[in-house]
Amino acid sequence: MAAGCLLFYERKLQQERLSKKTDIKTSGKPDIGGAFQLVDHHGNRRTDKDFQGHWFLVYFGYTFCPDVCPEELEKISAVLNILETMKLDCYLECGFITVDPERDTPDVMQKYLKDFHPRILGLTGTQGQVDVVTKAYRIYHSKSARDEDNDYLVTNACYVLFARNKARDTEHYVLSGF
DSSP states (O other), X not given: OHHHHHHHHHHHHHHHHHHHHHOOOOSOOOOOOOOXXXXXXXXXXXEGGGGBTSEEEEEEEOTTOSSHHHHHHHHHHHHHHHHHHTTOGGGEEXXXXXXXXXXXXXXXHHHHHTTSOTXXXXXXXXXXXXXXXXXXXXXXXXXXXXXTTSOOOEEEOOOEEEEEEOSSOEEXXXXXXX
């Protein structure tokens, strides 16, 4: 019996040591999202409050993007089609926020988004407004040097965010490899 108690006690100590090694300490969750004011591809003023209480699938890109942006918007369109067949699309708002407001006017975005699901809302604004929203959502973006035709590319963080704005908090998930 003493040997059994000793064995039990030894196992308990071992479990405690293992649990201490696997404890992960954090300093809180990252603050992603925040207040913004943009214009949608229909010319209507939109703010973060328009999406409050809804799940919001958002992708940051630009209409002159040669490959990645249209591929990601096709994937988002496919997700929306699936949700429609399941009658779950009413729970989700989708946004395509430009990182190139110089070229992505509401008219340009409206023409571009005709090739994708109609529920994807194009959002643009002044450079200052776009800088505010990209900073709030922690989206890196940078213009390349202009070529001889005055054309340029934009390097930007490429991932889809799935978020829900609540009155005081934002839940968010980064959908990498989406």
